[in-house]
Amino acid sequence: MCQFQSLRPRGFSHLPMALLMLLSLLQLGFAFPVPETRSSSVLLDPISGQLKVIEGWDPAAAAWANLTDTIPETGWAFLELATNEKYNDSVQAYAAGLAEAAVSEQVNGSVCLRTLVLDPDWEGGLLRFHFPPTSASALTAVSLFPNWQVRLALLQLKGLEDSYNGQVAFPRGRFSIAPFGFLLFQLGGDLEDLEAALNKTQSQQVLGSGSCSALIKLLPGNQDLLISHVTWNAYQSMLRIVKKYTLPFRTSARSDSMIAGRVQTFSSYPGTIFSGDDFYILSSGLVTLETTIGNSNAARWKYIQPEGSVLEWLRNIVANRLARRGLEWANTFQRFSSGTYNNQWMIVDYNAFVPGKAGLTEGVLTVLEQIPGLVAMADRTEHLYKESYWASYNIPYFQNIFNASGSLELVKKYGDWFTYDKSPRAQIFRRNQTLVRNMDTMIRLMRYNNFLKDPLSHCQGCDPSQNGENAISARSDLNPANGTYPFGALRQRSHGGTDMKVTNSQMARDYGLIAASGPTWDEVPPFQWSTSPYSNLLHMGHPDLWKFPPIRVSWD
Structure with missing residues (x-):
């Protein structure tokens, strides 16, 4: 069972709009005035060979799930999902989807999932990307990529979908998934770039819009290595779940070896089977x-x-x-890159980190960047140990990625805001990371937004000159609606830092973290739907006032 401890305040989108609307409309049990806990088990009927879902815990089940909703109190719900290794992987995966759906459904059974109306040309393009024709190259990708794990992920999604539709039937052989049901929830990041690639003029992308801040900080004397991530997103996305998956799958259909990442803790959303932020603590010893x-x-x-x-x-x-x-991890991820959801990935290997050791061990930090048609990766451990930190803020690090992605042209047009070393967050991280001495000061930095007083939050060409976007945890809603801004990311928007997660070498062993939900309120007013300029936006199931302190998350 998940346990959480409230921490005293210390004074301190990345999804396309169409998907944000769906996330707002998918209600999975987050409107309760008091904490709600639900549990389910998925049993295999020995006679019919089919699976059925029951309430409560049964030790013989193929899968178990427990959801504790504390969104009114903490801004988070907590899901624990586990499968039984005595069953084959396919049964485990499908049962996992059933179990999660069972505990995530609203108590009265009414789950609202609206149909998204898509442009027919855009719809056809999306279908081709996710269900390509069986040409030689497509078949090569399927056969060479670890397709057993792909199948298991899709089976899990199928279980989620079937439970929602009330049509539980374990698929034997080939199966299909509705392209615009729960599958669409997994495609949030990919859709951003598919939308642009398919030349849709109504693209919702905002020039310069940030999608997250991250910091990997080596404490003085190499005593610990802290890892933190702040999601930047539209405020409509703030129905949040911290999930812990225990999925003892085999590495392949013909292997008895277990996958390295069979236990995962990650920040997530209703209806998704991965993070999307992204932030993961893995049983392999990796944090990604x-x-x-x-x-x-x-x-x-x-x-x-x-x-x-x-x-x-x-x-x-x-x-x-x-x-x-x-x-x-980097070599696996880069294979058959789609060129969609283009990110800078940081893979931290706690197996290679020795607290207090003076010298570095290669492999502590691997960095990968992807854009369409190009992937760059390198071990950046030496950089981490030399500078004592690695910061990430939506600007490419590798020079070839920076140049090929069009960032150089943005610098020529708009100035230092788009540079790797002189952008506002680059400078704030460089200045403030020296103040990090422990978990409390790390949290203070990752929730930092003092845009009205901080000279590094100055916006060239803006009126007013100080901007809520120019901080580690953005608050674009605080920018005046009638201001003057050189590009879209700097204007007033229902967008900003929507959380904070942080772990260290000790907590990660037990999949623990400290998490804060909602926009920062340390040096700025807390966000409140009813008094904000965006009270008319759809936000069903949300608390009105987002003023939650960080909490410590641990698991039994």
Whole structure:
């Protein structure tokens, strides 16, 4: 069972809009005035060979799930999902989806999932990307990529979908998933780039819009290594779940070896089977996280092709399950890159980190960046130990990625805001990371937004000159609606830092973390739907006032 401890305040989108609307409309039990706990077990009927879901815990079950809703009190719900290794992997995966859906459904049984109306041309393009024709190159990608883990991920999603539809039937052989049901929830990041690649003029992408801040901080004397991530997203996305999956799958259909990442803790959302932020603590000893770098070079969209590629959300899941080391993760993830959901990934290997050791051990930090048609990766451990930190803030690090992504052209047009070393967050991280001495000061930095007083939050060409976007945890809603801004990310928006997660070498062993939900309120007013300029936006199931302190999350 999940346990959480409230921590005293210390004074301190990345999804396309169509998907945000769906996330707001999917109600999975988050409107209760008091904490609600639900549990379920999935049993295999020995006569029919089919699975059935029951309430409560049964030791003979193929899967178990427990959900504790404390969103009114903490801003988070907590899901624990586990499967029984005595069953074959396919049964485990499908049962996992059934179990999660059972505990996540609203108490009165009414789950609201609206149908998204898509442009027919855009719809056809999306179908081609996720269900490519069986050409030679497409078949090669399927056969060479770890397709057993892909199948298990899709089976889990199938279980989630079937439970929602009330049509539980374990699929034997080939199966299908509705392209615009729960599958769409997994595609949030990929859709951002598919939308641009398919030349849709109504793209919701905002120039310069940040999708997350991240910091990996080596404490003085190398006593500990802290890892933190702040999601930047539209405020409509703030129905949040911390999930712990225990999925003892085999590495392949013909293997008895267990996957390295069979236990995972991650920040997530209703209806999704991976993080999407992304932030994971894995049983392999790895912690994986990313910030989005995007692509501003229209000439590179031609490299996004449906054949011979696997979308990012699946490569993400597969790499997290199979990899034991950072370089192995990067090599797995880069294979058959779709060029969609283009991020800077950081893979931290706690197996290679020795607290208090003066010298470095290769492999502590691996960094990977992806844009359409190009992937760069390198061991950045030496950089981490030399500088004592690695910061990530939506700007490419590798020079070839920076140039090819169109970032150089943005610098020429808009100035230092788009540079790797002189952007506002780059400078704030460089200045404030020296103040990090422990977990409390790390949290203070990751929730930092003092834009009205901080000279590094100055916005060239803006009126007013100080901007809520220019901080580690953005508050774009606090920018005046009638201001003057050189590009879209700097204007007033229902967008900003929507959480904070942090772990260290000790907590990660037990999949623990400290988490804060909602926009920062340390040096700025807390966000409140009813008094904000966005009270008319859909936000069913949300608390009105988002003023939650960080909590310590641990698991029995």
